[in-house]
Amino acid sequence: MIDKKQNQSQIYDGINSYGSFAKINPLLRLPLDWRFTAAPAGVRIFFTMRRGGVSPAPYDSLNLGFHVGDDPELVIRNRVALSEAHGIDPALVTSPRQRHTAVVELLEHKEQAGAGAFSEESVFDPCDGLATALRRVPILLQFADCLPVVLAAAGARPAIAVLHGGRQGLMAGVVRNGVSMLAERLGASPECITAALGPAIGPCCYEVGPEIAAAFGERFGEEAVAGDDRVDLAAAAIVDLKAAGVRPANIHLLDICTACDRDFYSYRRDGVTGRHGALAWIE
Numbered sequence: 001m002i003d004k005k006q007n008q009s010q011i012y013d014g015i016n017s018y019g020s021f022a023k024i025n026p027l028l029r030l031p032l033d034w035r036f037t038a039a040p041a042g043v044r045i046f047f048t049m050r051r052g053g054v055s056p057a058p059y060d061s062l063n064l065g066f067h068v069g070d071d072p073e074l075v076i077r078n079r080v081a082l083s084e085a086h087g088i089d090p091a092l093v094t095s096p097r098q099r100h101t102a103v104v105e106l107l108e109h110k111e112q113a114g115a116g117a118f119s120e121e122s123v124f125d126p127c128d129g130l131a132t133a134l135r136r137v138p139i140l141l142q143f144a145d146c147l148p149v150v151l152a153a154a155g156a157r158p159a160i161a162v163l164h165g166g167r168q169g170l171m172a173g174v175v176r177n178g179v180s181m182l183a184e185r186l187g188a189s190p191e192c193i194t195a196a197l198g199p200a201i202g203p204c205c206y207e208v209g210p211e212i213a214a215a216f217g218e219r220f221g222e223e224a225v226a227g228d229d230r231v232d233l234a235a236a237a238i239v240d241l242k243a244a245g246v247r248p249a250n251i252h253l254l255d256i257c258t259a260c261d262r263d264f265y266s267y268r269r270d271g272v273t274g275r276h277g278a279l280a281w282i283e
């Protein structure tokens with residue numbers, strides 16, 4: 001296990017960690033997930049775990065992904081259970097078709113809500129970041145090692161963006177594009193944006209080989225590389241958040257490695273597997 005705080009003190013300097021997150025069991029029922037407790041008023045942000053669903057192995061059990069080979073009926077049951085536990089309408093839970101791009105879209109009209117709720121198909125395709133200022137329209141993106149980055153802008157008219165921070169998307173600028181979307185289309189100033197970075201494969205486990213690691217280091221700085229063949233997705237996201245004007249004090253990292261912690265899905269560890277989620281909405 002790499003000690004990130006020691007090796008990468010500069011990038012992680014001033015960033016908040018575990019204290020901003022709480023493991024909860026909504027309504028004392030399953031499913032269990034992590035709540036981001038430092039979200040701005042009126043914004044709810046959660047990171048789901050594997051437990052509490054109905055999918056069998058290798059998708060056990062709260063698989064939220066339709067595209068991984070699981071029975072779609074079971075995925076729908078999982079999504080409905082998650083929605084009911086949080087008191088949100090499962091038919092409005094909107095998911096894009098993620099394809100490791102840097103495309104961030106704006107969910108602007110109520111008619112777009114619920115795209116991708118009950119199937120893999122979505123009007124947001126390709127799309128690796130979805131933003132909205134609409135109330136009670138939850139956004140759900142899916143992960144198995146990639147880094148969830150949830151942005152929330154405080155204010156009279158809150159706005160959110162949920163981003164898929166994989167290696168390719170980060171390199172292509174998905175974080176930058178997410179901040180720009182909130183700033184330019186929804187009027188949020190970057191210093192008022194809070195960022196919650198969810199569970200992702202850590203620099204302890206994310207081996208990519210020396211060539212990719214070198215390219216990553218060139219793009220984000222040497223501190224986003226561990227050893228000579230591993231990369232640190234969270235460090236990369238933090239570099240771009242800071243460059244886009246997000247204050248370090250407003251960046252929060254749930255420092256859990258999905259490949260180390262079996263409460264989460266890991267593509268690297270398991271190959272065929274399910275997807276946990278990053279779920280956010282404006283109340």
Ligand SMILES: [Zn+2]
Nearest residue numbers: 204205257260
């Ligand atoms: Zn690890």
